[in-house]
Amino acid sequence: MAEKNSELSAQERAGRPFPVSWDQFHRDCRALTWRLNEVGPFQAVIAITRGGLVPAAIVARELGVRVIDTVCIASYDHDKQGDLKVLKGISEATAKLGGGTGKGLLIVDDLVDTGKTGKLVREMLPDAHFATVYAKPKGRPLVDTFITEVSQDTWIFFPWDTALSFQPPIRDGAA
Numbered sequence: 203m204a205e206k207n208s209e210l211s212a213q214e215r216a217g218r219p220f221p222v223s224w225d226q227f228h229r230d231c232r233a234l235t236w237r238l239n240e241v242g243p244f245q246a247v248i249a250i251t252r253g254g255l256v257p258a259a260i261v262a263r264e265l266g267v268r269v270i271d272t273v274c275i276a277s278y279d280h281d282k283q284g285d286l287k288v289l290k291g292i293s294e295a296t297a298k299l300g301g302g303t304g305k306g307l308l309i310v311d312d313l314v315d316t317g318k319t320g321k322l323v324r325e326m327l328p329d330a331h332f333a334t335v336y337a338k339p340k341g342r343p344l345v346d347t348f349i350t351e352v353s354q355d356t357w358i359f360f361p362w363d364t365a366l367s368f369q370p371p372i373r374d375g376a377a
């Protein structure tokens with residue numbers, strides 16, 4: 203049974219779908235910025251690619267921050283998590299702004315799930331502020347600021363990964 207479970211993708215294990223529209227995502231990013239505005243000011247925003255790019259753009263716009271950098275990490279192949287690979291760290295100029303430890307820098311990602319990605323970035327920039335839009339319980343302790351907690355058995359569907367499609371009526375057995 204345990205073997206069977208390990209064959210399941212993270213999305214299959216999660217089971218419960220949580221679709222997010224562009225409109226909802228934009229609202230949640232704005233709500234996140236209201237909280238971050240109390241914590242800043244921040245010298246730069248660092249997006250964890252790729253999912254962090256969209257919230258980072260919105261948050262940076264709302265905070266009036268124009269220095270934006272990326273940490274590029276690959277771990278999930280669609281919905282299966284493998285070993286984490288850091289494809290690119292922050293630039294020398296951004297590292298200098300954060301005094302080498304990330305002080306005054308804001309790291310943004312779309313979500314934390316197991317927390318593996320967040321843990322790795324925290325190790326790179328221990329004094330940076332880490333914000334995500336959504337958080338699942340396992341990853342939540344790693345995040346300084348987030349907006350919505352969803353249960354661990356939830357899979358979040360982002361608007362850039364999805365399209366509108368027909369759904370059968372609930373009466374006919376729709377989830």
Ligand SMILES: O=P(O)(O)OC[C@H]1O[C@H](OP(=O)(O)OP(=O)(O)O)[C@H](O)[C@@H]1O
Nearest residue numbers: 251252253277278314315316317318319
């Ligand atoms: O807390 P964890 O279990 O580590 O998962 C969270 C990470 O997973 C997703 O990224 P993904 O690796 O799918 O890459 P992407 O952002 O390029 O889609 C998401 O954007 C987070 O960065």
Ligand SMILES: Nc1nc2[nH]cnc2c(=O)[nH]1
Nearest residue numbers: 278315356357358359360
């Ligand atoms: N889209 C998406 N990617 C993830 N990566 C880890 N957890 C999730 C999730 O719930 N949704």
Ligand SMILES: [Mg+2]
Nearest residue numbers: 251252253254
């Ligand atoms: Mg990501």
